[in-house]
Amino acid sequence: MTNREIVAERRVSSLNRLTGNVIALGNFDGVHRGHQALLQAAHDLAIDMRLQYYVACFSPHPKHILQPSEGFFELSSLPQKEEHFQQLGAAGTLALPFDAAVSRMSPREFCDWLWETTKPRAITVGCDFHFGNRRAGGPAYLRDYGQRAGTLVKLIDPSRDREGEAFTSEQARTALSLGDIDRASDLLGYRYRVEAKVIHGAKLGRTLGFPTANMELARGSKLCAGIYAVKFKDGAGREHDGVASFGRRPTVTADGLSLLETYVFSYSGDLYGQTCTVTFVKYLRPELKFDGLPALVAQMKRDEADARVALAKASLNVSGEHCVAHPLGASGAGISYLSSGETR
Ligand SMILES: Cc1cc2nc3c(=O)[nH]c(=O)nc-3n(C[C@H](O)[C@H](O)[C@H](O)COP(=O)(O)O)c2cc1C
Ligand SMILES: Nc1ncnc2c1ncn2[C@@H]1O[C@H](COP(=O)(O)OP(=O)(O)O)[C@@H](O)[C@H]1O
Numbered sequence: 001m002t003n004r005e006i007v008a009e010r011r012v013s014s015l016n017r018l019t020g021n022v023i024a025l026g027n028f029d030g031v032h033r034g035h036q037a038l039l040q041a042a043h044d045l046a047i048d049m050r051l052q053y054y055v056a057c058f059s060p061h062p063k064h065i066l067q068p069s070e071g072f073f074e075l076s077s078l079p080q081k082e083e084h085f086q087q088l089g090a091a092g093t094l095a096l097p098f099d100a101a102v103s104r105m106s107p108r109e110f111c112d113w114l115w116e117t118t119k120p121r122a123i124t125v126g127c128d129f130h131f132g133n134r135r136a137g138g139p140a141y142l143r144d145y146g147q148r149a150g151t152l153v154k155l156i157d158p159s160r161d162r163e164g165e166a167f168t169s170e171q172a173r174t175a176l177s178l179g180d181i182d183r184a185s186d187l188l189g190y191r192y193r194v195e196a197k198v199i200h201g202a203k204l205g206r207t208l209g210f211p212t213a214n215m216e217l218a219r220g221s222k223l224c225a226g227i228y229a230v231k232f233k234d235g236a237g238r239e240h241d242g243v244a245s246f247g248r249r250p251t252v253t254a255d256g257l258s259l260l261e262t263y264v265f266s267y268s269g270d271l272y273g274q275t276c277t278v279t280f281v282k283y284l285r286p287e288l289k290f291d292g293l294p295a296l297v298a299q300m301k302r303d304e305a306d307a308r309v310a311l312a313k314a315s316l317n318v319s320g321e322h323c324v325a326h327p328l329g330a331s332g333a334g335i336s337y338l339s340s341g342e343t344r
Helices: 003-018 033-048 062-066 078-087 107-118 139-149 169-177 181-188 293-313
Strands: 022-025 053-059 092-097 122-126 152-156 193-199 213-215 226-233 239-247 259-264 275-285 335-337
Touching (some): 003 092, 022 033, 022 107, 033 053, 033 122, 033 152, 053 078, 078 092, 107 139, 122 139, 169 181, 181 275, 213 275, 226 259, 239 275, 259 275, 275 293
Parallel strands (some): 022 122, 053 092, 092 335, 122 152
Antiparallel strands (some): 193 213, 193 275, 213 259, 226 239, 226 275, 239 259
């Protein structure tokens, strides 16, 4: 059997498992507290119907294709979303490929494809979800289509904070772009985190007594430049405390690339090439241009002390668990990738 055949076989078996279940449909960028409530509704419905629920989301996020020049600030990668979905009891994730051709599908074509692919017994969808050419399809279209196909389509109202404002991905993006980590954590229901490979830098950090693991964030990130108290997970999954700087290092470069640089406390070793995760616990201060390296190093020492205090004060739930209590725990079956021509 060739590798290709093995992959195809796996795909068929996972799709066979997925058909005839509950589908939670959406983009779920950030998997924020509103998304979590919707996924909880899908989960509850699946239990009532004695079925499983799967999440169907587009990949890449449609904004990358529809507004490529605007540099979309995506809150979570597909693997990060899948991790959240698993924690929220989903049996698997169906990544629906999004490209120009899919963007031109009529609502009817899209629904025909989705129904043929997943044979859903029920679909849960947020009241503001739109799809199809020029966003012509919406929850009402899905409900009517479902009625004709004998599928229950459950529209979920947005969940709101104490002030009555709906949780949105855009609010979380705004909070992160302002350095308001507390607000972002509150909206997301967990602490914002990024994952990337550690790359080589100017090798100056070690001479300052502050070696930093350098990571490039996804294009389009609008995270506020500044200094943060963080948790750092190395490639082997070990968690460390640290202090990170995100920005262009105006003290040492004229127009450097934006980098996330973490000084990992009580660590010595080689992190180059490891895929690491940085979880943001507290914003400490803006990035500044210092008058020479001694002034920068003196401030970095104060930053380290401030970060230690902030990390000691923060609740222990630092790896960012969900606020939503979940009876099922992890039971995910992985991601299935589909092409729009494929049904089973
Ligand atoms: C805690 C901390 C605070 C920092 N603050 C600033 C800052 O305010 N301004 C700045 O230009 N660079 C700042 N940096 C970035 C340093 O300039 C950078 O880490 C140093 O030049 C080493 O770079 P390298 O990893 O490429 O060797 C900070 C770094 C850390 C770890
Ligand atoms: N405590 C530490 N925190 C961060 N990186 C460390 C630490 N100790 C050793 N390292 C290693 O040193 C590298 C950073 O050193 P640095 O001089 O800043 O070089 P670069 O400019 O390439 O980032 C990291 O990528 C990692 O491999």
